[in-house]
Amino acid sequence: MKHNITSINDIARALGVSASTVSRALKDHPDISRETRARVQAFARSVNYRPNALALGLKQQRSFTLGIILPEIVHHFFSTIISGIEDLAYSKGYRLMICQSNEEFERERINLQALLDHRVDGLLISMSKNTFEFDHFKHAVEHGLPLVFLDRVCKDIETDRVVTDDFQGAHLVTTHLIRTGRQRILHLAAPQHLAIGRKRLQGYSEALADHNIGLSDELILQCDTPTQVLANREKILSLAPTIDGIFAVNDFTAIAVMQLLQENGFVVPADIAVAGFGDDPIALIARPKLTTVEQKGYDMGKEAVRMLIERLENPDKEKGFETKTFSATLKLRESA
Amino acid sequence: MKHNITSINDIARALGVSASTVSRALKDHPDISRETRARVQAFARSVNYRPNALALGLKQQRSFTLGIILPEIVHHFFSTIISGIEDLAYSKGYRLMICQSNEEFERERINLQALLDHRVDGLLISMSKNTFEFDHFKHAVEHGLPLVFLDRVCKDIETDRVVTDDFQGAHLVTTHLIRTGRQRILHLAAPQHLAIGRKRLQGYSEALADHNIGLSDELILQCDTPTQVLANREKILSLAPTIDGIFAVNDFTAIAVMQLLQENGFVVPADIAVAGFGDDPIALIARPKLTTVEQKGYDMGKEAVRMLIERLENPDKEKGFETKTFSATLKLRESA
C-alpha cells in the first residue's frame, strides 16, 4: 500500500523544478547550480527523502540484493555461514534474501526461481541433499548471474566455490584415532552423492590405507543425523563390542552416537573413542568434550560473499572460476 | 547487468501485438480473444517468461517481500524463529530479507532503513539489546507498514507482538526448584531494559514471594551469556557454597555456569541445581541434561508471520493490535 513516501517527483513539484533537476541535484551533478543543489538537498533532508530501491533497481538493472539458498537455517553450521555472509554484505551495502530448501529439490528450485524474479544481483547456494538434477542452476548461470556454491557444491556447474577440505579433515581425525591406538573405526557417513560425504569417506579410507589397515564395508554406515542414529541404534549397538573408534560425519551425529553408547554401558573414550566434524558449540558442551574437525562457517560465508561481490563490482574482468578450500583443523578434546 | 531476460515488450514485438495485450493475455483477461490468449501463453511458456518482480512491485506497490531484523542469526532460538517464518512465508509466496543487528542500535537502524528503501511489505523485528531509542521503529510504523515484534518487543510502539510467557516460565521453573528443596536460588538475569529480562526476574521474584522466601539482591546477577559467566566466575564461585540452586535466563548461560561449577568441584544437581530457559538442543547434550523452560521459536516465528500476512492481505480490516503469548512449558530433566 502507498505509504505517503516522498518521491523525487514530489520534491520537484514542491520546489518548482523538474525531476531530472532533483535527481541530478541529489547527486551533486555539476550541471545543476550550487544554489539549486543546496535547495534540493536541504528539502530532501527535511522530508526524509529516500530513493525507492525498486525504481532504482528497474532503471539501473541492479538490485543490491543477494540471494541465498541453504538447506536448513537452524543447522548451526549454516547459521554461522549466514552470519559471515551478512556481516560482510552489510558493510558493502547489500541486502540478503534468504531461503531454506529443507533438503527438498522442488523447494530449492522454486526458491531459486523467486530469487531470479526479484532480480537479485548474485547467488550463494548450498545444495539440497535431494538435488540430483541441476537445470535450475544452469538456468541461473546462463543468465549471467554470478553464483558461488558453498559447502554443498554442484560439480556439473562451472562456477566459484567455497568448501572445507573435507578429505584433509577426515584424514586428520582418522589418523589421530589410529595413532591413539584405535584399529577398528566405524565411519558414520553422509550420502555419497554429496561431495562432502564422498570426500570425508575418502579421507577416512585413505588414512586407514596409510596405516595398512584394511577397509571394511561393515564399518561404513550411512548415518548423518541424530534421527538416523536412533534408526540405526540396533546396528550400532551390535557393532559396538567389535569397534574401538567412531568417526562421524558431523558433530550432532557424533554426540548422538556417543550418548547412545554411554546409555548402553560403553565408556567414551576408554571403550570407544568418538570424533565428529564441524566444531559446533555443542562440541564443548558434550561430555566428554568432543574431539572434532573445525569447520569455519563464518569465514566461509564471508569469503563466499567477498568472491561474489568482487564479480559484481568488476563485471568486465574476465576471471576464471576459483575454488577456495578452507583447511581443516583438528580440535583435540576428551572424546578421542 | 542485463541478462537477456524476456520481457512483456519482447513478447509483444515477437507476436505483433501490444504489451497491454500480452499482459492481459497472460492473466486470461476476457477482453482478449481466446485465440490471442492461447498464442501469447504458449509463446511465453516457450521463452520461459517470468514477470520482473521489481517492475511489478513498482507498479502494484507490493513487493511480496518481508523484512526481518534479528539480533543474531547463529543464536539457536533466533534461527528457529527464522525457520518458522520462512516455512510459512514460502508457502504463502513471500520472500524474506533477513538482517542481523549484532546487538548494535546503529546497525539495526541502518538495516531497517534499507528494508524500507526496498519497499518490503511488512516487518518482523526482535529488538537489539542496545536499542534505547525507537524513532526508527516509529518512522516505519508511521508509513503504515505492518510490523510484528518478536520476543524482544518495544513497549513504546503500538503493534502486534509475539512473545513467550516469560513470567510464567520463570515462575514455573523457580517454583520447581523451591519445591525440590532449594531455598537459596541465584538468578542469572538478562538486562532489565529488555522485557524478557524484567519478566523472567519478576517470575523468579514472585515464585520466591509465593513461598515466603525473601528476595536477596545478592542473589540476582546480571549475567546472560557464557562470556559473562566467565567474567563473573569469581563472584559465582564465591556465592556457590552459599546457594543450592541457579535459574539462568537462557540455556547457554545455564550450561556455562553448570560446567563452571562442575570444573570447581560442585556436583549438579546434588550440590547446586541448575535450570535454564529456552530448551535449545544443547539442553539434551549437556550432562546432566538441563532442566529448562521450553521456548517455541519455530512456532513463534510461524505465528508472527501469519499475523503479519493476515494484515497484509486484509489491509482494510481495522483490527486492533494483538499480543500472542506463547505459554511456557517446564522441561524436567536431570540438572534440577
Next chain:
DNA sequence: AACGATACCGCAAACGTTTGCGGTAATTAT
C-alpha cells in the same frame, strides 16, 4: 554589433509492468 561559448535547466525516453478508456470492425436489432 554580431558571433561563439558556457551555464543551467527541462524534455522525453527508458527500465517492465498494469490498466482505464477509446477506436474500429463486426454483429445484432429495428
Next chain:
DNA sequence: ATAATTACCGCAAACGTTTGCGGTATCGTT
C-alpha cells in the same frame, strides 16, 4: 438500410528513478 451494441485490441499514463541531449539566457570575444 440504418442504428446500436459488442468484441477485440491498442494508446497512453503511471509507478520512481536516471540520463542523453536540446533550448535559452548570459557572458566573452572579435
